[in-house]
Amino acid sequence: MDENTTPRQPRTKRWTLRLDLFEEGDTTKVHAVLDTGDNRLESRAESRRNPHDPQVPEIGDEYAAGRALVDLGRRLIGSGTADAAANEPALHG
Template sequence: MSTNTTTPIRTKRWSLRLDLFEEGDTTKVHAVLDTGDNTLESRTTARRNPHDPLVPEIGDEYAAARALIDLGHQLLRAGIADAAANDRSEAG
């Protein structure tokens, strides 16, 4: 006789907020990722080359991308630390 066991589906919602600020040729981003278990923050900037045309959207994209990349690195470091702590607790 075969017994089918299923793992219950786990659903979570993470919230990401990006606040963009423009000051002259500089775009600043404050990014906040709330995972419910942890909150990560990043602050990044992008500066327009004075020889480039004034297109604020490009600065927004660069600054936001840098903030998201930084949050991604923070998530990876948190996962590595959590996995290492889990390994130590299982070994002890």
């Protein structure tokens, strides 16, 4: 680091994730919302109980929530990729 460069200050942010789960018969639906303060990403997913499986609502919750989170992760990576591409000229120019 040369004498004209100042060290970067640590940066702290809080992202909020909300999962709303809804049960309708043998179907569990999830609405996931990630609020980064700069961006808001949403995902929806569902799971259906196999009629031959026992009725254990937590299993449907886990499958539906997991699917929504995987989709949200893909959306977040896509958003980061788009932001990086949009800022590339500023980084190299």
